[in-house]
Amino acid sequence: MEEESLASESSLNNSAKSEKRILIPREEIPWFPTIDYEKCTGCLTCVRIDKETGHDVFEVEGNTPRPVVKNPFSCVVGCQTCAKMCPNNAITFPSIDELRKILKELRLKYSQ
Numbered sequence: 001m002e003e004e005s006l007a008s009e010s011s012l013n014n015s016a017k018s019e020k021r022i023l024i025p026r027e028e029i030p031w032f033p034t035i036d037y038e039k040c041t042g043c044l045t046c047v048r049i050d051k052e053t054g055h056d057v058f059e060v061e062g063n064t065p066r067p068v069v070k071n072p073f074s075c076v077v078g079c080q081t082c083a084k085m086c087p088n089n090a091i092t093f094p095s096i097d098e099l100r101k102i103l104k105e106l107r108l109k110y111s112q
């Protein structure tokens with residue numbers, strides 16, 4: 001199972017720094033792009049960036065250039081590069097505040 005380290009707690013103990021890492025399965029974190037096909041013009045900028053970075057989140061579907069989110073959980077948590085590069089604002093993510101809230105809940109769940 002692919003896991004992602006999302007939280008750490010640091011404390012100083014006798015001058016030695018210790019760190020507790022919490023592993024949360026990536027599939028539990030609802031962070032991935034959503035494409036609004038009313039806005040998407042099929043320029044494939046998102047797909048090009050995805051291939052350049054090697055994340056493999058998108059693929060092109062059908063004969064017409066249409067990006068689809070093939071591997072949502074390959075998306076790097078917190079990254080919004082494809083949305084920022086889309087010339088038509090066709091890609092959205094949850095808000096950072098929503099992400100923080102979800103991560104806080106998951107940290108509690110997986111630290112027990």
Ligand code: SF4
Pocket residue numbers: 035039040041042043044045046047067085086087088089090091
């Ligand atoms: S960058 Fe935006 S407009 Fe271009 S293919 Fe991707 S979603 Fe569509």
